[in-house]
Amino acid sequence: MPSITKPLVTYPGLQRNALDLTMRDYEGSMSTLCAGCGHDSVTAALVRALWELAIPPHRVVKLSGIGCSSKTPTYFVGGAHGFNSAHGRMPAIATGANAANRDLVYVGISGDGDSLSIGLGQLSHAMRRNVRMVYVIENNGVYGLTKGQFSASADVGSRAKRGEPNRLAPIDPVMLGLSIGATFIARSFSGDKEQLVPMLKAAVAHRGFALLDVISPCVTFNDHAGSTKSYLYTRQHEIKATETDFVPPAQEITATIGPDRVTSVAMHDGSLVAFRSVPDGYDPTDRPSVVAYLQERQSKGEIVTGVLYLDESVDDLHAMNGTSATPLARLEHETLCPGAAELERLQAGFR
Amino acid sequence: MQVVQGHSRGHTRERTRVNDCAIKLANVNGTGSASANSLLMQAIFRMGIPVSGKNLFPSNIQGLPTWYEIRVNKDGHTARALDYDLMVAMNAQTYDRDIAEVRAGGYVLYDATWPLDPSLHRPDVHFLGVPLARMCNEHFGDPRERILMKNIAYAGALVALLGMELPLVEDLLAAKFAGKEKLRASNQRALHLGYDYAQEHFDCPLPCRLETMEATGDKILIDGNTATALGCLYAGATVAAWYPITPSTSVMDAFKRFCEKYRRDPETGANNYLIIQAEDELAAIGMVVGAGWNGARAFTSTSGPGISLMNELLGLAYYAEVPAVVIDVQRVGPSTGMPTRTQQGDILECAYASHGDTKHILLFPANPAECFAFAVAAFDLAERFQTPVIMLSDLDIGMNDWVAPRLTWDDSYRPDRGRVLGADDLDRIAAFYRYSADDETGVAPRTLPGVDPRGAFFTRGSGHNRFGGYTEIPDEYQEVVDRLVQKHRAAAAVVPAPVIENSTGARGAAPLGVVTLGGCDLAVREALGILAAQGIAADYMRVRGFPFGDAVEAFLDAHELCVVVEQNRDAQLRALLTLETGAPKEKLRSVLAYGGFPLSAQQVVDGVMRELET
Numbered sequence: 001m002p003s004i005t006k007p008l009v010t011y012p013g014l015q016r017n018a019l020d021l022t023m024r025d026y027e028g029s030m031s032t033l034c035a036g037c038g039h040d041s042v043t044a045a046l047v048r049a050l051w052e053l054a055i056p057p058h059r060v061v062k063l064s065g066i067g068c069s070s071k072t073p074t075y076f077v078g079g080a081h082g083f084n085s086a087h088g089r090m091p092a093i094a095t096g097a098n099a100a101n102r103d104l105v106y107v108g109i110s111g112d113g114d115s116l117s118i119g120l121g122q123l124s125h126a127m128r129r130n131v132r133m134v135y136v137i138e139n140n141g142v143y144g145l146t147k148g149q150f151s152a153s154a155d156v157g158s159r160a161k162r163g164e165p166n167r168l169a170p171i172d173p174v175m176l177g178l179s180i181g182a183t184f185i186a187r188s189f190s191g192d193k194e195q196l197v198p199m200l201k202a203a204v205a206h207r208g209f210a211l212l213d214v215i216s217p218c219v220t221f222n223d224h225a226g227s228t229k230s231y232l233y234t235r236q237h238e239i240k241a242t243e244t245d246f247v248p249p250a251q252e253i254t255a256t257i258g259p260d261r262v263t264s265v266a267m268h269d270g271s272l273v274a275f276r277s278v279p280d281g282y283d284p285t286d287r288p289s290v291v292a293y294l295q296e297r298q299s300k301g302e303i304v305t306g307v308l309y310l311d312e313s314v315d316d317l318h319a320m321n322g323t324s325a326t327p328l329a330r331l332e333h334e335t336l337c338p339g340a341a342e343l344e345r346l347q348a349g350f351r
Numbered sequence: 352m353q354v355v356q357g358h359s360r361g362h363t364r365e366r367t368r369v370n371d372c373a374i375k376l377a378n379v380n381g382t383g384s385a386s387a388n389s390l391l392m393q394a395i396f397r398m399g400i401p402v403s404g405k406n407l408f409p410s411n412i413q414g415l416p417t418w419y420e421i422r423v424n425k426d427g428h429t430a431r432a433l434d435y436d437l438m439v440a441m442n443a444q445t446y447d448r449d450i451a452e453v454r455a456g457g458y459v460l461y462d463a464t465w466p467l468d469p470s471l472h473r474p475d476v477h478f479l480g481v482p483l484a485r486m487c488n489e490h491f492g493d494p495r496e497r498i499l500m501k502n503i504a505y506a507g508a509l510v511a512l513l514g515m516e517l518p519l520v521e522d523l524l525a526a527k528f529a530g531k532e533k534l535r536a537s538n539q540r541a542l543h544l545g546y547d548y549a550q551e552h553f554d555c556p557l558p559c560r561l562e563t564m565e566a567t568g569d570k571i572l573i574d575g576n577t578a579t580a581l582g583c584l585y586a587g588a589t590v591a592a593w594y595p596i597t598p599s600t601s602v603m604d605a606f607k608r609f610c611e612k613y614r615r616d617p618e619t620g621a622n623n624y625l626i627i628q629a630e631d632e633l634a635a636i637g638m639v640v641g642a643g644w645n646g647a648r649a650f651t652s653t654s655g656p657g658i659s660l661m662n663e664l665l666g667l668a669y670y671a672e673v674p675a676v677v678i679d680v681q682r683v684g685p686s687t688g689m690p691t692r693t694q695q696g697d698i699l700e701c702a703y704a705s706h707g708d709t710k711h712i713l714l715f716p717a718n719p720a721e722c723f724a725f726a727v728a729a730f731d732l733a734e735r736f737q738t739p740v741i742m743l744s745d746l747d748i749g750m751n752d753w754v755a756p757r758l759t760w761d762d763s764y765r766p767d768r769g770r771v772l773g774a775d776d777l778d779r780i781a782a783f784y785r786y787s788a789d790d791e792t793g794v795a796p797r798t799l800p801g802v803d804p805r806g807a808f809f810t811r812g813s814g815h816n817r818f819g820g821y822t823e824i825p826d827e828y829q830e831v832v833d834r835l836v837q838k839h840r841a842a843a844a845v846v847p848a849p850v851i852e853n854s855t856g857a858r859g860a861a862p863l864g865v866v867t868l869g870g871c872d873l874a875v876r877e878a879l880g881i882l883a884a885q886g887i888a889a890d891y892m893r894v895r896g897f898p899f900g901d902a903v904e905a906f907l908d909a910h911e912l913c914v915v916v917e918q919n920r921d922a923q924l925r926a927l928l929t930l931e932t933g934a935p936k937e938k939l940r941s942v943l944a945y946g947g948f949p950l951s952a953q954q955v956v957d958g959v960m961r962e963l964e965t
Contacts, residue, residue, distance in 0.1 A: 328590060
């Protein structure tokens, strides 16, 4: 947990991954969020997922906007560069960073305010461009850092600590992603680490934009009885659409989620994401039926979780643009500059 | 009063003027006149004569008035003239104002298919009527062709009237329509229609006429936006993000064309670049900042309204110390303003873009050759000083073709990537802290993501200390922002130095100094010549970069009175000079021309005289 200081001493029992690193090597600084904040649980799941995947820490790039959730990149993978940028503008910065170096693992942390109000436009276009990154919305229905205003994901009728109930229709990032052509869409809950960890691993393996809407209750401003983004409400109304297992490349498939109703999707790096569909006929690769199912369930106040939609066939930003395998930031000047002789030659046309 | 139609012989016996005239062509936009106009301008260039062609076009696709101004001057004074010798009046909507602009003794060429209203007649002007529409209707069948060929026909008439080299113009047509014989033949026919008519009906050539010279043999014709794109290519920019906006769009169009030609790997076919058309300017600058942070040379090109949107992230890049290159091709503001008119109105906004204490490095090119060189310099400055650099061009420079010296490149150029620590460097230090270990210019070394975990740090726009940690402690915060201003000041020695020309040579400065920047250059130089001929001596300084260095301070200090010439309402360059140099306000006066058209020498002369009288 990022809010608990760990001893620096290692002991033989401490598990090591394929890089011989412990989970400590994937942690960052101490969290300064409120005790019990959902975001800290998401951070812990992320630490675990990256450790299990054995991504070299310095190959991770952490990005965020502004808000409580956007503070969390300092709390994981201290050995990775991070960029806590501007409110609602992280998707563009991530796109540019990704453009410069296609080889790194980009993890963007955002919140419902950052992504669904000011950031709605940039989030939408980053999804359309299929920028390869893991994009986590830590969704609590409020603006925590500015002390409790409604966000765009607050449900109709929900009440803030003080004042009028919200009357504006909520924006659902999952439905947004489905309508905009996002290629990996998932929803989870900060309290469900068992679901979150394989989901995050699948998101990293996905060759494109992976949207994760994670209900992450705000204990200070929105965890009360009337809130639909509270721990209580979420636990009572959650429906799992899929259960996900992540199988790294070259590893035998172990049937951890049961053999029946399993869909498997091969990822571009050779790993495998296996889904067990919980409701009959739920097919995470069929967009129209996913939309119908979600709308039907959500009209009943249910929160559908799991890896909800996955399409591995769409090119990401770099594949779409045919960019070089060598990261653009690493190309040598000689490759990029046509040289003096060519300048002489090409100017002959400027007469 | 006689209505003049068709003929004009026996011109007032004017003295002959060779290679010194101003021609204005008034058209309706969307009728294909641009082709004829640039043909003429290019032909004059090929005749070896210094020339400029300025497109004064409306913010519209079809149907509104558009003008093209050709200034020919053997001494190279090709800034816009206000005294037109020859007006080609092809737009009945604007006949009255067009005819009013011709100088006494000048000429109006008009389409005599329809008679000119007697009220338009001026006894002091020669009217040359050519039945362009009638001739084209007789010789061409297709309606669209009839409209297009009228323009080439008047071009033919001008070739005769100005004594231009007809074979040269025919060669240009042949080259332009190589492989399209039908088009070439039509254009040729139209050209001759006009040429023959003029030869037959008027005394050709007119007293103001052109003769082959040898002043452009080693020069090129290029617009500033294309030159800018070429500079970005040569500097090694790999990531570009943009949003279309007049008049900067053609920068990215040109960059794309160059990349398609020069940045495709010959073996793999892979692209060594990525251009993203962003959803807006906020996203465009975000992408540039993200790419620059991650080690790529990245840029965007925009105009004033785009800069307004980019303010927030420019401030972030300033405070977090991330390189970014922005090309601002300025147009008339405020707000939507006049998108197709020119100004230098973004100076203050760019110098201080974003809230809080921010100061950016600016470059002020005056012509396409400087657009090329300064674009390259922008990337070196941005990475060396780890900060945004904004190059302020303008519509007149960016979108018009200029006669420019051939661009040169030194193959020994190495990009200045600034202080970046790799794995080897990290071996040699105990610990890396992002905003520490600054050198005498205030630049602290950075590391790039993906290279080494020991180089990891957190970039943030929130308060940070020299270790890159979050802080709310006053001294820690101040230490960093004080270093930023030190860093900016250090750039003064590296940005392009001002161009200074002393009228009295080494013996001491004239008491009057004329200061300007960017596209005002040619008009101001011409004005200084006119003033000198009237006995008013002035020294000249054209600033080319911000922050201002010692040379700027020294020039201002050495003159009792300085007149700052610029194209904006609020004297922004003057304001910046008063804020950023020791020059007292009282010493700096203004000459302002901000109506949206390129500057002319007459405006400067009148303005300086006015200031000297007060």
